[in-house]
Amino acid sequence: MGYNYPMLGFAPYGPYWREIRKIATLQLLSNGQLELLKQVHATEIAVRIKELHRLWAKKDGFSAKVDLKKWCGDMTLNVVLKMVVRKRCFDASILMAMMRVKARELRRFREAITQFFYLLKVSVVSDLLPFVEWLDLHGYKRTMRRTAEELNSVLVSWLEEHRRRRFSDENNDNQDFMDVMLSIMEGAQFTSYDLDTIIKATCMGLILGGTDTTSVSLAGALSYMASNHHILNKAQDELDMNISKDRNVDKSDIKNLSYFTTYSEYDGDLVLMDNNCACKMIRISSIHIRMYDGVEYTLTDVRHIPNLKKNMISLASLEALGCKFVGYEGVLKVFKGAVTVIKAQQSKNLYRLIGNTISSGAVVSVAKYTLARV
Incomplete structure (x- = not known):
């Protein structure tokens, strides 16, 4: 599932790991790049908040149940995908336009990511007893192979789409991380892996790394505040006092919100x-x-x-x-x-x-x- 170790999270430390880490840090994770991409976060948060409002409106102003884990997971995945490959997994416009093939591809990718994180946590008998590997007890090996093929097929289609767009000079001013990787890898020499595998593995590693941990932490914090009304009220009072009700919180506002630090x-x-x-x-x-x-x-x-x-x-x-x-x-x-x-x-x-x-x-x-x- 990790493309046989070219993925940043699984690659052994060495010249290859250092080079890929430098590319990811400078081209996506640096302060300058994150500042350029801050509109992606703001736009996605606004879209998700509007969806919550629509859900509330359908209930005629009464309480509506929300699966926070799924809601946070969808939001963080959309943000990361928008930064890495300029895609959204959950876009109402896709469904409204009846672009079923594209919607099905993105849903498939989301399900494969969920399966990927599940398979990372399972205990496989053959890891302890290698001589029973051929039996594939519980079918984990077969499931891992199927999940890897699912993720790879989507990444291959995205990579080909980026190549076509690049050669046609379409929207070259608005490049995502995969576009940058294609430019950097021109003429690059990596003896261990082919260039397509490196691009797919690096993009996949960033998508996986930026999705699960962030969404779980966010869902945990929100559910804790929702379960403790005195904490929620205190946070709302501080937001109203320091930010006002007319705009969303910006990253630069955090230093003024002492209640959100360690209190x-x-x-x-x-x-x-x-x-x-x-x-x-x-x-x-x-x-x-x-x-x-x-x-x-x-x-x-x-x-x-x-x-x-x-x-x-x-x-x-x-x-x-x-x-x-x-x-x-x-x-x-x-x-x-x-x-x-x-x-x-x-x-x-x-x-x-x-x-x-x-x-x-x-x-x-x-x-x-x-x-x-x-």
């Missing part, structure tokens, strides 16, 4: 303060701090205690992470090896951290100096 529920212990008042920890987050010299650090596993009016940093916790500290003439310095990572100025029985909080899901600093307790 999570935490049923913590009670902390006894100096006045013997017991305060409860309710959440865990990360805090980004810019130091006096402009260097930014992240404090992880920070406990959010609503009744605590100051941001406290425990030197014992820093020491457990391998830091050392020294106080001299009213200045506290914390070292990690030979590097000074924290500097603070004494103020009565406290040290004021010389720096400021950049963003956090738990606390927000409004002063120039964040208070840190020894």
Whole structure:
């Protein structure tokens, strides 16, 4: 199913693997290329949201059941296919135009991908007992061969379509990854595999790698939020406040959405303060701090205690992470090896951290100096 190891995820490390990895990174996965292709993501998300709205409208405004795993899988597959081969597996326009052959090809490809991931997880007896391979117990070998042929037949048709379009000078300004691979492979010398196999295997590897993990993670996150209304409401409030209801979230907006980083529920212990008042920890987050010299650090596993009016940093916790500290003439310095990572100025029985909080899901600093307790 992996074309006998030319696929990026299965190829052994060596000159071939490094060259294919460089091509994939520079031509598809680099920041510049992803920025050029960001409209693909936005368009696909808009299409999928409209489909959800149509489904809701058919129910006359009542709740409608949605298979999140399938919905996320279809969306991510469409995005990846659009970037790699300029195709969509689930396009209503294809069905409306009654282009049944094309629709059937894309559906076949989707089913073969689902089968591919299933076969990757199965345990084959012949892997442990090679002498029974000829029996093909459970028929896995036959199924793998059939799945590989199905995927290859679709990729061959796409490759021939790209070649025809390339020779006819049709839409050469709007190239996808397979077009780029065809241009790069002209005159390239790979002794192990023929060029068509390399192009098909590389495109297939990117499609597979960008589909399953992303869709499963997305479906899990959405289903968790849908099952916990207080988290969903908090996320909606932050989106309304920082983004507004008039547009979708853009990648550049993520830095302003602190709730979507590491802020999570935490049923913590009670902390006894100096006045013997017991305060409860309710959440865990990360805090980004810019130091006096402009260097930014992240404090992880920070406990959010609503009744605590100051941001406290425990030197014992820093020491457990391998830091050392020294106080001299009213200045506290914390070292990690030979590097000074924290500097603070004494103020009565406290040290004021010389720096400021950049963003956090738990606390927000409004002063120039964040208070840190020894």
